[in-house]
Amino acid sequence: MVRLISYLVGLAFVGVLAIALFGTVSSAISNPAAETAEEEFHLHPHDIGLSSNGFFGRFDNRQVQRGFQVYKEVCAACHSLKYVAFRDLAEIGYSEAEVKAIANQWVIEQPTINPETGEAATRKNVPSDRFPSPFPNEIAARAANNNALPPDLSLMTKARHDGVNYVHALLTGYRPQPAALVREFPGAKTPAGLHYNPYFANLNIAMPPPLTSNGQVAYADGTNATIDQMARDVSAFLTWTAEPKLGARHAAGIATLVFLLIFTFLCWGAYQNVWRDVKH
Amino acid sequence: MAIVNDQLPPGEDPALLTEEVHDPRRRDFINIAAVSFAGVGAVAIVLPLINQMNPSADVLAQSTTELDVSKIAPGQAIKSSFRKQPLFVRNLTPAEIAEANAVPLSELRDPQTLAERTKAGKENWLITLGVCTHLGCVPLGAGEGENKGPFGGYFCPCHGSAYDTAARIRQGPAPTNLQVPEYAFTNDTTVLVG
Amino acid sequence: MSFPWAKQYEPKQPLMRWLDEKLPLPRLVYNAVGAGYPVPRNLNYFWNFGVLAGLALTLQIVTGIVLAMHYAANAGVAFESVEQIMRDVNAGWFLRYAHANGASMFLLVVYIHIARGLYYGSYKAPREMVWLLGVVIFLLMMATAFMGYVLPWGQMSFWGAQVITGFFSAIPLVGESIRIWLLGGYAPDNAALNRFFSLHYLLPFVTAGVIILHIWALHIPGSNNPTGVDVKGEQDTVPFHPYYTAKDGFGVGVFMLVFAALIFFSPNLLGHPDNYIEANPLSTPAHIVPEWYFLPFYAILKSFTADFIIPAKLWGVLAMFGSILLLFFLPWLDSSPVRSANYRPKYRAFLIVLLFDVLLLGYVGGAEANARNVILGQIASAYYFAHFLIILPMVARSERPRPLPNSITEAVLEKHGGTSPAKTALA
Numbered sequence: 041m042v043r044l045i046s047y048l049v050g051l052a053f054v055g056v057l058a059i060a061l062f063g064t065v066s067s068a069i070s071n072p073a074a075e076t077a078e079e080e081f082h083l084h085p086h087d088i089g090l091s092s093n094g095f096f097g098r099f100d101n102r103q104v105q106r107g108f109q110v111y112k113e114v115c116a117a118c119h120s121l122k123y124v125a126f127r128d129l130a131e132i133g134y135s136e137a138e139v140k141a142i143a144n145q146w147v148i149e150q151p152t153i154n155p156e157t158g159e160a161a162t163r164k165n166v167p168s169d170r171f172p173s174p175f176p177n178e179i180a181a182r183a184a185n186n187n188a189l190p191p192d193l194s195l196m197t198k199a200r201h202d203g204v205n206y207v208h209a210l211l212t213g214y215r216p217q218p219a220a221l222v223r224e225f226p227g228a229k230t231p232a233g234l235h236y237n238p239y240f241a242n243l244n245i246a247m248p249p250p251l252t253s254n255g256q257v258a259y260a261d262g263t264n265a266t267i268d269q270m271a272r273d274v275s276a277f278l279t280w281t282a283e284p285k286l287g288a289r290h291a292a293g294i295a296t297l298v299f300l301l302i303f304t305f306l307c308w309g310a311y312q313n314v315w316r317d318v319k320h
Numbered sequence: 321m322a323i324v325n326d327q328l329p330p331g332e333d334p335a336l337l338t339e340e341v342h343d344p345r346r347r348d349f350i351n352i353a354a355v356s357f358a359g360v361g362a363v364a365i366v367l368p369l370i371n372q373m374n375p376s377a378d379v380l381a382q383s384t385t386e387l388d389v390s391k392i393a394p395g396q397a398i399k400s401s402f403r404k405q406p407l408f409v410r411n412l413t414p415a416e417i418a419e420a421n422a423v424p425l426s427e428l429r430d431p432q433t434l435a436e437r438t439k440a441g442k443e444n445w446l447i448t449l450g451v452c453t454h455l456g457c458v459p460l461g462a463g464e465g466e467n468k469g470p471f472g473g474y475f476c477p478c479h480g481s482a483y484d485t486a487a488r489i490r491q492g493p494a495p496t497n498l499q500v501p502e503y504a505f506t507n508d509t510t511v512l513v514g
Numbered sequence: 515m516s517f518p519w520a521k522q523y524e525p526k527q528p529l530m531r532w533l534d535e536k537l538p539l540p541r542l543v544y545n546a547v548g549a550g551y552p553v554p555r556n557l558n559y560f561w562n563f564g565v566l567a568g569l570a571l572t573l574q575i576v577t578g579i580v581l582a583m584h585y586a587a588n589a590g591v592a593f594e595s596v597e598q599i600m601r602d603v604n605a606g607w608f609l610r611y612a613h614a615n616g617a618s619m620f621l622l623v624v625y626i627h628i629a630r631g632l633y634y635g636s637y638k639a640p641r642e643m644v645w646l647l648g649v650v651i652f653l654l655m656m657a658t659a660f661m662g663y664v665l666p667w668g669q670m671s672f673w674g675a676q677v678i679t680g681f682f683s684a685i686p687l688v689g690e691s692i693r694i695w696l697l698g699g700y701a702p703d704n705a706a707l708n709r710f711f712s713l714h715y716l717l718p719f720v721t722a723g724v725i726i727l728h729i730w731a732l733h734i735p736g737s738n739n740p741t742g743v744d745v746k747g748e749q750d751t752v753p754f755h756p757y758y759t760a761k762d763g764f765g766v767g768v769f770m771l772v773f774a775a776l777i778f779f780s781p782n783l784l785g786h787p788d789n790y791i792e793a794n795p796l797s798t799p800a801h802i803v804p805e806w807y808f809l810p811f812y813a814i815l816k817s818f819t820a821d822f823i824i825p826a827k828l829w830g831v832l833a834m835f836g837s838i839l840l841l842f843f844l845p846w847l848d849s850s851p852v853r854s855a856n857y858r859p860k861y862r863a864f865l866i867v868l869l870f871d872v873l874l875l876g877y878v879g880g881a882e883a884n885a886r887n888v889i890l891g892q893i894a895s896a897y898y899f900a901h902f903l904i905i906l907p908m909v910a911r912s913e914r915p916r917p918l919p920n921s922i923t924e925a926v927l928e929k930h931g932g933t934s935p936a937k938t939a940l941a
Binding site: 042047062284297308 | 594761763771775884
Binding site: 167306309313 | 348350351353354355357358360361364377378381382
């Protein structure tokens with residue numbers, strides 16, 4: 041009885057799948073899926089080899105600090121960094137006094153309440169503050185940016201596939217739309233107000249090229265600020281903002297693996313020892 | 321789940337019937353080593369589980385409070401907060417200062433002079449945590465019209481601890497004076513606590 | 515314990531004797547996982563995974579309780595509270611990565627445990643109840659894992675909650691009302707997040723309870739073994755402790771090595787980047803997929819694209835739940851008296867096909883829904899159902915199994931090149 045019901049249920053599922061399969065195959069033959077511009081022209085970022093990669097990866101504080109300078113002078117005008125606090129900058133090698141000064145001199149002030157009148161006000165940032173958003177809310181951000189929302193950058197390198205390399209590729213990837221693309225897909229011409237970038241998922245990004253000329257940022261450490269260098273440095277900085285504990289994680293990981301290797305080896309020895317007289 | 325084995329006569333260990341007598345070999349040290357490592361590993365895992373309950377970095381970071389004391393008239397006090405605890409800032413009148421200085425130290429449970437509890441040249445500014453040292457209630461006396469207790473300072477309604485005008489414990493179960501936090505005057509009217 | 519030669523607990527110290535009289539808890543442990551539980555001597559490494567699953571659940575409960583001390587189950591701040599755990603809480607990043615990857619390790623270990631049961635016929639009499647309870651544990655785990663994935667309130671959390679509660683809207687007439695009741699609203703929001711958190715905290719303890727029943731039921735007949743042959747006598751078994759505790763210790767070491775490598779060096783390997791974007795009810799991610807351990811079932815759901823009597827959506831949901839629920843009937847679908855697939859060449863061949871079939875389903879579940887992948891998914895889903903519901907019962911009746919060893923000991927001695935007692939007797 042169980043077997044009979046089983047056959048019937050099995051045949052029902054297999055039968056419906058056969059019908060569905062027939063439908064899929066026939067529609068695939070009658071109207072095969074046309075290739076889209078995204079499929080043909082989207083590019084994958086290449087590896088930029090940051091020092092934080094790999095088992096022993098550590099942040100290069102000088103590079104991360106340069107990236108912070110790029111964020112401060114270029115990105116911060118539109119992009120918030122809301123999960124990072126000024127005090128966190130101490131982790132990338134700034135002294136307590138430097139952190140205080142950076143917070144104090146930050147252009148965008150921290151929203152607060154006037155203690156006497158209760159009205160909305162702003163005050164200078166202190167180290168315990170998180171980075172203030174350049175826009176008071178999403179509507180203001182969209183209104184100032186042609187209805188596009190500049191995303192928060194705190195987690196950007198973890199929130200995109202291959203995010204570390206993606207940030208660099210995107211920042212250096214702006215170029216004129218290839219003539220072949222427009223010839224092949226006339227409907228896919230980059231609309232006015234958007235910018236062609238083959239590393240962006242749908243090829244047309246609202247953000248105008250942020251890094252436009254060599255030397256756009258005058259690096260405090262004297263490094264030559266080429267566009268590629270600035271893009272690398274800001275990728276390194278955003279790797280840190282997304283995963284500030286990476287150095288500690290790798291260090292703890294090495295220690296843990298060494299311990300566990302010894303432990304596992306001892307356990308194997310104990311296992312062999314206990315079973316030495318028993319065939320199994 | 322245990323099934324009593326009544327096939328064997330009492331006192332007969334079934335294991336002895338088949339197993340060879342175990343001879344302790346030197347190789348057994350590896351068993352001990354493995355178990356010891358397991359113990360060390362377990363302790364290593366427990367450490368972060370305990371440490372996570374310590375104050376987090378954002379809590380530790382918000383540990384200073386800046387206060388403007390210019391609007392506090394003599395005889396008045398304000399309540400503010402420091403590390404999420406109430407903070408009393410009191411502008412003592414000359415009479416209150418005299419009263420506090422008149423008490424012999426030998427009478428005090430927690431002997432301290434007013435001068436030790438204030439900053440030099442700013443003896444009229446008594447800045448203490450508003451946390452009763454008995455069991456942590458907020459004493460009365462800082463707000464306008466509140467009961468200042470029998471010694472004219474603060475009075476804790478929970479268990480009746482009374483503090484004097486230097487916020488020293490004078491009566492009741494509290495063991496010590498109200499705590500004076502670390503602070504400094506950054507100018508004549510601004511105090512940075514913490 | 516059920517064997518007459520099982521060692522009896524004999525407390526030597528007066529304190530332990532006193533305790534044994536008042537509350538025989540040490541005796542219970544001794545009989546369950548101590549020297550008082552005789553286990554076949556020929557278990558292979560696949561038998562390590564039950565203990566590893568128990569360890570994984572324990573680690574999940576411990577890290578979960580600790581994370582709940584910092585997590586805020588409110589749609590407004592949930593995402594931020596997780597970021598705070600990652601950045602500010604002492605060792606918070608470790609605890610969260612351990613919990614997130616711990617779920618994957620738990621499911622991985624349990625999948626191997628289930629595959630072991632399928633291959634060696636551990637679901638067959640007299641162990642049907644062990645298997646049924648196991649399927650219940652699996653269902654509880656899936657529910658817990660899903661609700662846990664919703665808690666960080668990222669984009670995949672939100673849209674996962676939307677899609678999975680959407681299954682219920684496939685039920686005719688009352689479906690939409692059930693969905694709204696489950697969510698406490700028209701879309702996932704604070705109400706849904708809070709109840710998911712509550713249940714996510716509760717269900718692991720329910721799971722632990724069912725695991726105790728699972729182990730209890732196992733101890734009635736005792737453990738199966740790679741030959742599938744019943745234990746005949748004392749020479750076939752060894753006490754669980756120290757023999758299998760030692761072997762499990764080694765298994766735990768290997769498990770922890772893999773787990774640590776994930777936590778410390780690739781903590782986001784099994785996650786999805788979109789879950790680092792806060793939930794946005796107005797924008798669906800371009801490519802929405804569940805966690806890896808649900809992908810085969812997700813592929814089955816996606817494969818039903820044709821209306822036939824009932825709508826395609828309902829077929830998909832029925833098939834997806836059916837693909838798990840059919841496991842409940844397995845002990846009665848497979849009527850072959852031989853347990854181990856080692857002695858069932860035909861069944862073994864089909865089982866290997868099933869393994870690749872499920873891996874293919876996993877691939878299709880995570881891949882883009884283009885024509886090629888949909889076709890692959892439909893063929894693979896058809897085999898899945900055919901395997902359990904048609905092939906398995908038929909093979910059980912038609913197959914001629916290879917000769918079984920007379921006993922576990924005989925099989926062991928044969929493996930080690932000695933002559934079996936049976937053969938000796940014949941000679």
